[in-house]
Amino acid sequence: MRVLRPFDPWKSELCTCGFKLSFNPYTGCAHRCDYCYATYIPRFWEVREKNGLFRNLRRDLEELSGGEVISMSNSSDPYPPIEKEKEITRNCLKLFREYDVKLLVVTKSDLVTRDLDILSEMNAVVCMTITGCDQLERYAPKTEKRIAAFKRVSEIMPAVLRFDPLIPFLNENRLNLIEACDPDHVVTSTLKLRRDSFQRISRALPWLAERLKKLYFDEGEKIGAYWYLNRERRLRMLKIVEDFCSSLGISCAFCREGLDFRAESCDGKHLALKKVNRLGN
Numbered sequence: 001m002r003v004l005r006p007f008d009p010w011k012s013e014l015c016t017c018g019f020k021l022s023f024n025p026y027t028g029c030a031h032r033c034d035y036c037y038a039t040y041i042p043r044f045w046e047v048r049e050k051n052g053l054f055r056n057l058r059r060d061l062e063e064l065s066g067g068e069v070i071s072m073s074n075s076s077d078p079y080p081p082i083e084k085e086k087e088i089t090r091n092c093l094k095l096f097r098e099y100d101v102k103l104l105v106v107t108k109s110d111l112v113t114r115d116l117d118i119l120s121e122m123n124a125v126v127c128m129t130i131t132g133c134d135q136l137e138r139y140a141p142k143t144e145k146r147i148a149a150f151k152r153v154s155e156i157m158p159a160v161l162r163f164d165p166l167i168p169f170l171n172e173n174r175l176n177l178i179e180a181c182d183p184d185h186v187v188t189s190t191l192k193l194r195r196d197s198f199q200r201i202s203r204a205l206p207w208l209a210e211r212l213k214k215l216y217f218d219e220g221e222k223i224g225a226y227w228y229l230n231r232e233r234r235l236r237m238l239k240i241v242e243d244f245c246s247s248l249g250i251s252c253a254f255c256r257e258g259l260d261f262r263a264e265s266c267d268g269k270h271l272a273l274k275k276v277n278r279l280g281n
């Protein structure tokens with residue numbers, strides 16, 4: 001079974017990533033974010049190991065031509081709590097280093113700092129999601145922990161802040177998170193809703209759900225399987241973040257919005273194409 005697959009975010013026409021490969025060392029995610037987009041996958045909250053992972057990964061790596069960027073992970077997190085003991089992601093990183101892979105590590109966990117010894121020797125970028133919405137990310141490491149981890153990462157190697165999703169009335173004005181992290185690049189996007197994620201948000205924050213209902217289901221638009229805010233509202237929220245980043249000299253891009261941005265890539269891939277080790281090793 002292939003474990004490196006072309007990234008295809010729910011076949012979204014609004015994706016601007018370009019070609020990259022997607023890799024999930026685990027199946028399922030323990031962070032259980034209420035707004036998660038991947039919960040159409042059966043038993044998604046149960047983190048499972050994959051049979052024959054290392055054998056399959058090595059076989060897929062053998063077939064690469066050398067220029068591909070691998071994104072780990074897009075529909076799970078490579079650092080669930082069991083990774084502390086299992087070290088599956090850590091061992092995958094060793095394989096990636098052996099094959100000189102260009103890598104984006106997408107996570108909400110401070111455990112990524114454990115692997116800086118390996119990551120700093122690679123063409124790698126750590127993309128940490130920090131939304132400031134602990135109320136909707138109850139099982140993920142808290143915001144303060146993530147900020148501290150982010151700073152540790154960025155002392156050593158390129159670090160991308162995923163200020164994503166932007167949720168109206170909740171975190172759309174939390175620009176201080178960008179200042180606190182001082183990232184190399186920011187990726188942001190507005191919240192997309194499915195019925196199941198809306199129900200979870202309604203249970204966690206009923207006051208918010210009441211306000212989102214009108215914005216999304218009355219005034220918003222359905223694109224593919226997701227409810228979006230209307231284009232004007234999205235553009236307004238995203239521009240505020242982009243302008244703020246620009247005032248700090250930080251590049252900024254949008255994810256699955258179908259709107260133009262000025263950065264070299266949306267996902268921070270441009271940073272993975274060059275090896276940057278800030279310790280000078």
Ligand code: SF4
Nearest residue numbers: 029031032033036076
């Ligand atoms: S970390 Fe990502 S994949 Fe995991 S539950 Fe949260 S949004 Fe979903």
